[in-house]
Amino acid sequence: MTTIIPDGFTVRRIDSRDFDGAKVALAGLTTVGEISQEDFNSILGYWDSVLLPNGKQAYNTFVITAKETEKVAAIGTVFVEKKIIHNGGLVGHIEDIAVNSDFRGQKLGKVLINYLSSIGKQLGCYKIILDCDEKNVGFYEKCDYNKAGIEMQIRYQ
Numbered sequence: 392m393t394t395i396i397p398d399g400f401t402v403r404r405i406d407s408r409d410f411d412g413a414k415v416a417l418a419g420l421t422t423v424g425e426i427s428q429e430d431f432n433s434i435l436g437y438w439d440s441v442l443l444p445n446g447k448q449a450y451n452t453f454v455i456t457a458k459e460t461e462k463v464a465a466i467g468t469v470f471v472e473k474k475i476i477h478n479g480g481l482v483g484h485i486e487d488i489a490v491n492s493d494f495r496g497q498k499l500g501k502v503l504i505n506y507l508s509s510i511g512k513q514l515g516c517y518k519i520i521l522d523c524d525e526k527n528v529g530f531y532e533k534c535d536y537n538k539a540g541i542e543m544q545i546r547y548q
């Protein structure tokens with residue numbers, strides 16, 4: 392299924408120009424911390440270096456930007472994991488989804504999830520999973536995700 396990008400917006404892989412915009416959007420999700428432009432570039436370089444056996448990138452972080460201003464309206468990742476189970480299958484993990492608060496309620500979150508899901512599907516994932524707060528379950532259901540399992544964690548920081 393092709394994702395329709397709303398007028399006035401572009402979707403593309405994250406790059407070094409997105410340093411400020413990515414931090415602002417992600418601050419609406421959690422603590423970003425002290426990340427310099429150099430740190431940011433180094434993380435993007437690391438992500439580019441992690442390849443699946445088929446040569447495709449495992450880290451797939453995309454931004455939706457406003458065409459006029461190049462401002463980052465939304466950001467999110469689908470990380471693809473190679474497994475032993477399911478015949479050495481691939482599982483996609485949707486991570487760190489955030490829509491800049493100035494752009495919420497315009498369907499950009501849904502567009503981004505649809506886009507990332509289609510990337511995961513194209514890469515061959517047999518499923519795509521994510522963890523979220525109870526308050527966002529309705530949003531993900533609107534994106535065709537269903538509740539499955541229970542998230543558990545042990546935190547060190």
Ligand SMILES: CC(=O)SCCNC(=O)CCNC(=O)[C@H](O)C(C)(C)COP(=O)(O)OP(=O)(O)OC[C@H]1O[C@@H](n2cnc3c(N)ncnc32)[C@H](O)[C@@H]1OP(=O)(O)O
Pocket residue numbers: 419420485486487488489490491494495496497498499500501502521522523524526527528529530533
């Ligand atoms: C795996 C993870 O990263 S989970 C973390 C998710 N991110 C965050 O919580 C960060 C802060 N929040 C945000 O960035 C945004 O509010 C998001 C990503 C949750 C939603 O993005 P938006 O662009 O505002 O949502 P969007 O406009 O695409 O909404 C799509 C549909 O979901 C609905 N919706 C949006 N948020 C919610 C919600 N929290 N609960 C229920 N429904 C919701 C909308 O009403 C809309 O419904 P419709 O299609 O019937 O009109």
